Amino acid sequence: MTFTLLHKDKHSKARLGKLKLFHGEIDTPVFMPVGTQASVKSITPDELYDIGFKIILSNTYHLYLRPGVEIIANQGGLHKFMNWKNNILTDSGGFQIFSLSELRKFKDDGVEFSSHIDGSKHFLTPEKVVKLQEQYGSDIAMVLDECIQYPCSEKEAEKAKNLTFDWAKRCKAVHTLKTQLQFGIIQGSVYKNLRKASTDEITSLNFDGYAVGGLSVGEPFDLRNEVLDYSVEWLPDNQPRYLMGVGTPQDILYGVMFGIDMFDCVLPTRNARNGQVFTYNGAINIKSAIYKNDSSPIDEKCNCYTCRNFSRAYLRHLYKAGELLALRLNSIHNLYFLNKLILDIRQAIATDTFLKFKDDFLKNYKF
Ligand SMILES: [Zn+2]
Structure with missing residues (x-):
């Protein structure tokens, strides 16, 4: 399972690549439709494939709450459960906890939150998030991170960046599924020094790919592009780069221009x-x-x-x-x-x- 950089545009940072995953190769840049509850709403897997998609995204948080990891594992994993024969990327749940759960508390060892469905209390650790995604059997798993809101103070952003690094180390340490790539996530809000520090920290752990996280959370379009431009620049050339949760035609075109390979959006x-x-x-x-x-x-x-x-x-x-x-x-x-x-x-x-x-x-x- 490797990423091959095939061509770089002569006049921008746009690039073509090929990512070999356990359920087949995908060409990049790529857009991943979102199947939140193991279903891209109203579309069958065959229809998705016929349109041209070979990778979709599914949400760890939603599947953990409903139907629960045991049922998916007992049914032979996520691919078999939803009858999707191609690739799946699962997120870590961090963003959903951040955006959906009313009662959430980020602690050093994990995050405590209440379900948006029935209010029940849960506690997810970095290790548990890795294990959940291994049990789903996704092709790409994301580490647990703290996605901080915009605007936030530099101090708050630094705290979230540090926690994200600590959790990334813990996620990396327990990841064992050989058929699954694991991607790290860069944080640091809109502070250039923090973005640089986060990039140095996260890339030092040698993940299979990297996501620029903490964007598309309310910041102005121009500011997002500025952060994206320098953030992507610092990432290794020979690994896939993923911009999470972004998907208007305009966002995709700008992301590609700055050298992003992967996108997803509802x-x-x-x-x-x-x-x-x-x-x-x-x-x-x-x-x-x-x-x-x-x-x-x-x-x-x-x-x-x-x-x-x-x-x-x-x-x-x-x-x-x-x-x-x-x-x-x-x-x-x-x-x-x-x-x-x-x-x-x-x-x-x-x-x-x-x-x-x-x-x-x-x-x-x-x-
Ligand atoms: Zn049409």
């Missing part, structure tokens, strides 16, 4: 369920009355199942009538659109025209 599927669908001219809301009698597809240039077969008028009707098919068709389109964007990005990097591609795309894409 956005394409969550927005689809709210009627918001991507087009090459920006996202539109299919609920809008202007599409009431519109016989064109969501996007003329899109070749997805939804666009090949259905009009905006029909999709709007389904949505307004509360039909389940609306959620499925919108999700299929948004996932296809993002995967096509990734394919086009790869093609542009291969021909050293990425920056032109990015500028042309964003010129038409209205926010």
Whole structure:
């Protein structure tokens, strides 16, 4: 299981790579749809594969609370349980504890929190998070980190960075599953000195790949890009770099420009369920009355199942009538659109025209 850097764009830090994982090779840059509860909402594994996805993300926190690790392990692991034959990355649960749980307390030895489902109390340690992901049998596991909110003081950010390093060491020490890669996570909020220190600390542990964590938590877009630019610069060239929880077309294009290889986000599927669908001219809301009698597809240039077969008028009707098919068709389109964007990005990097591609795309894409 290795990462091969295949090509670097001549005019930016964008790069093409190949990541060999236990359930097959993936090309990078890559976008991973999110299957929070061992399901990418409303889409079957076959449909995901047919769209072009070979890796998805699933959430350790959600699966730990429901159905519980014993059931997944008894059913032969996460791949078998959900009948997904390709790769799975599992996160550590740190971000969900940070964002979903009302009562949480970060202590030196772990994090105490109450379930967002029934309020029951739980305590997760770095070691337990590693074991959970080994029992799920995911192909890439993330270490437990403390994702700190924005804004925060430098002192708070430093404390979270130190705890993240301590937990990373403990995660590394107990990881034994040979078929699973383990990625470290860089923290440090928006403080350059802390980001540098965190990068030095985490990379000294020799993980299989690295995530730039603690971004997309409310900071302005320009500040995020500034942090991302220098953070990626300090990471080893020959290992995969992952930007967690980021997934608008604009975010992906900027991430790729700074040298990010992997992305995940709930956005394409969550927005689809709210009627918001991507087009090459920006996202539109299919609920809008202007599409009431519109016989064109969501996007003329899109070749997805939804666009090949259905009009905006029909999709709007389904949505307004509360039909389940609306959620499925919108999700299929948004996932296809993002995967096509990734394919086009790869093609542009291969021909050293990425920056032109990015500028042309964003010129038409209205926010
Ligand atoms: Zn489409």
